[in-house]
Amino acid sequence: MVNYQRRLNRTFAALVDPTRRAILAHLQRKDGASVSELAEPFSIKLPAVMKHLDVLADAGLVTRSKAGRTVTVRLRAQPMREAMQWLRHYERFWSSSLDRLALYAKEKEAMARSERR
Amino acid sequence: MTSLTLVRRINARPSIVFDALTTAEGIAQWWGPDAGPVLVAESDVRIGGRYRVRFRLLDGSEHESSGTYLELVKPERVVMTWRWLAGGADPGESRVEITLRAIPEGTELTFTHSRLHDEESRRSHEGGWSGALRKLEALFARPS
Numbered sequence: 001m002v003n004y005q006r007r008l009n010r011t012f013a014a015l016v017d018p019t020r021r022a023i024l025a026h027l028q029r030k031d032g033a034s035v036s037e038l039a040e041p042f043s044i045k046l047p048a049v050m051k052h053l054d055v056l057a058d059a060g061l062v063t064r065s066k067a068g069r070t071v072t073v074r075l076r077a078q079p080m081r082e083a084m085q086w087l088r089h090y091e092r093f094w095s096s097s098l099d100r101l102a103l104y105a106k107e108k109e110a111m112a113r114s115e116r117r
Numbered sequence: 118m119t120s121l122t123l124v125r126r127i128n129a130r131p132s133i134v135f136d137a138l139t140t141a142e143g144i145a146q147w148w149g150p151d152a153g154p155v156l157v158a159e160s161d162v163r164i165g166g167r168y169r170v171r172f173r174l175l176d177g178s179e180h181e182s183s184g185t186y187l188e189l190v191k192p193e194r195v196v197m198t199w200r201w202l203a204g205g206a207d208p209g210e211s212r213v214e215i216t217l218r219a220i221p222e223g224t225e226l227t228f229t230h231s232r233l234h235d236e237e238s239r240r241s242h243e244g245g246w247s248g249a250l251r252k253l254e255a256l257f258a259r260p261s
Contacts, residue, residue, distance in 0.1 A: 009232060090121050090230050093150040098228060100147035102127040105137045109129035109223065 007060065008086060011079040014059035019044070020052050024061060027075040035071050120231035127224045131217040134224045135192035138215060144170055151175045164189055168197065184213070193217055199230065 014020055023038055039049040053073060056062045060079045065072050127134055137143035145158040149172040156179065157171040169183040181202040188196035195215045211232050218225045 012232070086232070087121055091123070094121065094123055094228060094230060096150050097147055098123055098125050098226070101134075101137055101143075102125050102129075102226075104143065104146040105127050105129035105134045105224075108133045108137060112130075112133065 007079060008083055010059040011061065011083045014055050014061055015083065017052065017055075020056055023049075023052060023056065023073075024075065027062065027073065031075050032072050035073065038073060120229050123228045125226045125228070126220065126222060127226055129223045131192035131219050131224045134217055134226060135195070138195055139168075139186075139189070144168070148172055149174070149180075157181075162186065162189065169202070184210075187212075 015024075019042060022041070026038060026041070027033060035046065035049060035053065038053075039046050042049065053062060053064065057064060060076055063074050063076055065074070129137075137147070139160055139162045141158040141160045144160060145155040148155050148158065148170050151174055153172060153174040155170060155172045157169065159170075160166070160168040164186055166186050167183060168186070169181065171179060171181040173179050182199060183202050184198035184200060186195070186197050188194055193216060195213075197213050198210050199213050200210045209232075211230060214229045214231070216227045218227070
């Protein structure tokens with residue numbers, strides 16, 4: 001059985017880091033990039049980029065394939081989609097709930113004030 | 118682990134917002150993702166006490182969520198667990214934290230819903246996972 005919850009947690013942990021998010025954004029624009037291509041926009045060394053790619057691969061966010069001496073990194077959208085769905089779902093739930101809560105509390109406040117008068 | 122954070126500025130004093138958040142009477146007025154009705158609202162407002170809310174969406178489907186209060190500091194802070202009992206959308210327990218801060222126009226409410234760490238969610242949820250996932254997918258598949 002695939003552990004959905006654990007997978008999601010790994011996805012989110014991977015997404016916390018801004019460099020990793022930038023790598024994913026790069027892959028979103030142009031899928032299938034080499035490691036050095038991905039390292040280019042950052043002021044960090046290749047091994048550091050490799051480490052970030054390890055985390056992203058563990059979370060299932062990217063795949064790496066080697067052809068000769070070139071490693072090609074590709075985006076795997078599924079875990080990201082799951083994470084985004086979780087967020088979207090609760091955002092929709094809570095955003096409208098809190099809007100109604102705000103209206104309700106405002107009415108209660110108005111009532112409390114008029115009672116005091 | 119990730120979390121969803123929302124901030125609202127409300128034209129009401131913190132104690133009024135706190136009661137709206139925690140009393141059954143209050144919950145019945147605002148809980149749910151659309152204008153569908155709250156069918157059942159129960160809230161035992163004390164640490165370790167449970168809340169349970171059943172609501173119907175405008176599409177006719179019914180959902181129920183419940184949890185336990187972990188922290189209650191009136192009128193500043195509420196922390197509670199969250200899980201779906203019916204019409205489920207999440208395979209496991211999560212955590213909701215709300216803080217209220219007095220501001221000139223009333224209250225600034227900061228809301229955070231976070232997933233739990235692996236260990237906690239494994240402990241709190243054993244088995245029944247694939248059914249929950251199917252329900253989750255069904256819920257997301259619905260147009261919002």
